[in-house]
């Protein structure tokens with residue numbers, strides 16, 4: 153199909169911006185009068201993050217509990233396998249959805265359940281029937297309690313949002329301090345060859361559309377579990 | 386026409402303002418938002434600097450919009466995105482309807498996009514014979530009611546759980562429920578298979594990133610993610626002003642939007658989409674279309690004085706803070722974008738003379754300007770619109786009134802004498818009120834004229 157009115161619109165824009173608008177701090181009203189110098193990075197304005205690794209980990213844990221994300225910090229593969237087996241029994245998982253990844257493969261196999269791997273391109277309908285989607289991720293962010301994942305790192309777009317429970321497995325060196333670091337990572341890791349999809353996940357799906365009362369599990373997963381592996385991950 | 390929009394506003398505003406239930410509902414809905422927002426703001430190292438930084442980034446991109454748009458589009462096209470430039474609403478609608486036809490679509494699922502409300506996309510698609518389903522819970526509710534969204538961010542904030550329960554019972558035949566949780570699950574169940582069935586998913590875009598050629602979508606429910614993951618074709622609709630220069634700018638905008646919009650530190654899902662499914666990815670749409678919409682934005686862009694109105698990230702904070710919005714309600718505006726920002730931009734998007742009355746739907750208290758996370762000079766722009774409207778079509782009665790005022794201030798003795806003569810007449814104003822001409826009658830309908838003092842200050846001063 154065609155490009156539409158590309159040149160006409162660009163022409164109008166060029167014409168329009170020939171006169172620059174007043175800069176935000178220049179004489180545009182009462183609240184703008186005390187001009188602020190623009191620092192180089194938003195890091196200086198956003199909520200602060202502890203500099204040491206332990207402080208970050210504690211902040212991440214605290215954010216998870218505020219967001220109602222289930223957070224487990226475990227020392228190794230065995231601990232993770234036990235935690236997953238526990239969830240499997242408690243929630244009576246039947247079918248798993250996952251993707252192939254060196255950190256996930258042994259864990260998923262240890263659960264001994266029927267598993268749909270996205271690499272085999274299951275239909276959305278079958279993916280929807282999974283009890284849980286287990287994925288890896290690109291990073292965790294202490295500042296906000298978020299998970300950064302992409303279509304490439306976490307098995308595409310649907311696996312982490314369609315099943316009612318999303319389990320993320322990450323290693324402790326993936327924990328980043330803040331949002332600027334997360335975007336830097338995305339930029340540096342993928343260069344010009346981006347995945348078509350990336351998302352920052354912050355807590356289980358939620359809505360407040362009825363009387364502004366918080367309800368979890370609106371359209372995405374109602375449960376979000378993060379399993380963080382401490383050593384030899 | 387001008388008479389119609391303005392008088393509709395007046396009638397509706399009078400009615401809603403007197404509705405105390407409505408007022409209580411809105412106040413209750415905003416109370417928890419206000420607490421959460423203030424807590425979040427307090428966690429920033431420097432909220433004011435963050436606002437200023439965001440405004441500077443928006444200034445930069447808007448004043449070089451042509452260059453950033455070209456970058457943005459070039460990057461997107463290189464990765465297989467089909468970009469369509471729509472000059473107006475009609476062109477955007479036609480493109481999307483033709484696409485639906487080409488794909489032999491049946492069901493179309495939508496995640497929240499105010500831009501699609503602006504171009505009345507749902508009506509166009511429905512008339513062409515497609516089933517269109519809104520998937521955001523609030524939008525789903527107002528769609529079932531056949532209503533427009535009440536608020537940019539909280540489309541159904543004017544409804545109680547009882548009203549929603551009744552609505553679901555009537556339209557979806559669900560069992561009545563008092564619990565927001567159960568009501569949400571009814572919608573979830575209803576919509577689950579729509580995502581899987583749908584042939585096309587339509588979304589909006591909160592930001593476009595020039596540096597990398599991606600759109601950014603902010604949401605909480607996960608409906609945006611499902612809409613852009615499952616259907617074979619994804620169409621995103623985006624105003625041309627939404628482009629920002631760098632990927633790292635999102636580190637500022639995403640938390641700012643959430644804090645100002647809903648009182649969250651960051652919303653639940655912030656997704657970046659930079660094309661259709663790539664060859665090494667297991668799923669995702671085969672086609673990704675981006676419709677870039679002008680629809681008079683370039684006209685607002687050409688007004689350097691008000692260009693900053695295009696900074697808007699549609700957070701809704703100015704609506705929440707506005708005493709007028711809170712009293713007249715979102716539907717009274719009769720516009721796609723309600724509240725202070727709607728009052729500023731609607732005259733540019735849809736005609737100054739038809740919509741200039743919105744410039745007066747303000748107490749000029751400046752609460753909107755104070756809360757705006759991208760520092761749009763909202764209440765001053767309302768004054769600019771008033772000035773522009775008067776300049777382009779002066780009102781003779783206003784002019785006469787100001788002449789009279791200027792004349793009287795030059796002759797204080799005359800004022801003194803007039804006051805003395807009219808003093809005994811003041812009590813009779815109440816009697817003749819019903820037959821007075823329109824603006825005076827309106828002013829007096831909820832007020833009494835003040836009493837005129839027996840002795841004027843001038844006389845008192847002379848005698849002293």
Ligand code: SF4
Pocket residue numbers: 645696697698699700701702703704726753756757758759760761763
């Ligand atoms: S004008 Fe400012 S406060 Fe209002 S919706 Fe836009 S960004 Fe938010």
